[in-house]
Amino acid sequence: MSKPDTSSPGECSPLSLFFEGAKDTFPLVVGAIPFGIIFGTLAGTAGLSFGATMGMSMFVFAGSSQFVAMSLLASGTVWPMIVLTTFVVNLRHMLYSATMIPFYKTLNPLWKMVLAFGLTDETFAVAVSRYNQKDGVQGKHYYNLGSMVFMYLNWNLCTFIGLTAGKAFPEISRWGLDFAMPATFIGIVIPYLISKPMWASVITAGIVSIIAGGLPHKLGLMVAALAGVMVGVVCEKVFPGKEERI
Amino acid sequence: MFGTEIQLYEIYMVAGMALVTFGIRYILFPISGRFTFPELFERGLRYVPPVVLTAIIVPSVLMPNGGALNLKLNNPYLIGALAACVIGGVFKNLLLTIVMSMVVFLGAQWVFAMG
Numbered sequence: 001m002s003k004p005d006t007s008s009p010g011e012c013s014p015l016s017l018f019f020e021g022a023k024d025t026f027p028l029v030v031g032a033i034p035f036g037i038i039f040g041t042l043a044g045t046a047g048l049s050f051g052a053t054m055g056m057s058m059f060v061f062a063g064s065s066q067f068v069a070m071s072l073l074a075s076g077t078v079w080p081m082i083v084l085t086t087f088v089v090n091l092r093h094m095l096y097s098a099t100m101i102p103f104y105k106t107l108n109p110l111w112k113m114v115l116a117f118g119l120t121d122e123t124f125a126v127a128v129s130r131y132n133q134k135d136g137v138q139g140k141h142y143y144n145l146g147s148m149v150f151m152y153l154n155w156n157l158c159t160f161i162g163l164t165a166g167k168a169f170p171e172i173s174r175w176g177l178d179f180a181m182p183a184t185f186i187g188i189v190i191p192y193l194i195s196k197p198m199w200a201s202v203i204t205a206g207i208v209s210i211i212a213g214g215l216p217h218k219l220g221l222m223v224a225a226l227a228g229v230m231v232g233v234v235c236e237k238v239f240p241g242k243e244e245r246i
Numbered sequence: 247m248f249g250t251e252i253q254l255y256e257i258y259m260v261a262g263m264a265l266v267t268f269g270i271r272y273i274l275f276p277i278s279g280r281f282t283f284p285e286l287f288e289r290g291l292r293y294v295p296p297v298v299l300t301a302i303i304v305p306s307v308l309m310p311n312g313g314a315l316n317l318k319l320n321n322p323y324l325i326g327a328l329a330a331c332v333i334g335g336v337f338k339n340l341l342l343t344i345v346m347s348m349v350v351f352l353g354a355q356w357v358f359a360m361g
Contacts (some may be wrong), residue, residue, distance in 0.1 A: 030344055097275065101275065
């Protein structure tokens with residue numbers, strides 16, 4: 001995702017790392033634009049107030065759970081149930097933070113809180129591949145922050161655009177722009193597919209996600225993810241060989 | 247100006263969603279110093295990014311809009327996803343993959359809508 005670093009280890013300034021993180025997140029920001037606009041557009045029709053819609057994007061900052069909450073609200077679900085569903089839909093982010101523990105270990109609590117708040121699918125994917133580059137660069141949390149800030153500003157701006165300008169194009173949600181999300185995620189997954197265990201884990205996750213798709217509260221996602229991870233680890237034993245890139 | 251005023255239950259809902267989401271993303275950091283993960287668990291974590299994203303991609307492509315399984319080639323989401331796989335695999339460029347597969351998807355959707 002990011003170019004190999006040519007400067008000598010430890011020489012990157014915080015600011016240059018910040019902008020490098022933002023730059024590497026640009027494609028994912030492009031992918032998130034239609035998603036955010038549709039969220040803002042649909043929120044009005046779902047009966048969500050302006051304040052609650054912006055509040056979700058500002059304080060929750062978790063796209064897929066915001067969509068789920070909105071559709072539950074439209075079908076008359078009570079708020080405690082929506083909070084519970086949010087918990088299940090976002091449980092995958094605990095796997096993300098578990099991955100980040102070694103990288104955030106030396107940061108102070110405020111940094112950890114800020115970066116944890118912004119641990120979306122996109123920023124996690126971009127940041128983890130930068131952290132895993134063994135180039136000796138220090139201060140990669142600024143790279144992580146740059147990615148997060150760009151995603152955050154874009155997400156909130158797009159929500160706002162959807163809420164306001166979206167009124168002029170109420171049919172925008174039927175254009176199928178939601179395809180931008182799977183398109184973005186496919187682009188993120190492809191570089192990982194370089195070993196047999198990785199292929200096996202991803203194929204397993206795909207199949208299980210369909211079989212378990214009927215489980216309530218989007219629990220199928222967690223079941224599929226855990227199945228994929230287990231198959232990957234088992235396959236490492238079966239196909240011992242080159243080290244994973246990630 | 248924007249229609250409805252914010253309601254009390256909406257404040258509870260947004261606050262609750264924000265708390266559980268931040269809690270999920272943060273809780274492991276303050277407690278992580280107190281234990282070490284088994285080596286097998288750490289190895290498993292390396293599969294997390296592609297596996298989680300795949301588990302989001304596949305249902306949204308093969309069961310678009312929460313509908314029934316649609317493996318036919320008249321499913322524009324499937325056409326677009328196949329295009330994304332090919333373009334991503336060949337060019338290894340994220341932005342190109344997203345933009346070109348969107349174009350293929352919208353084109354397929356337009357063609358199928360024409361009948």
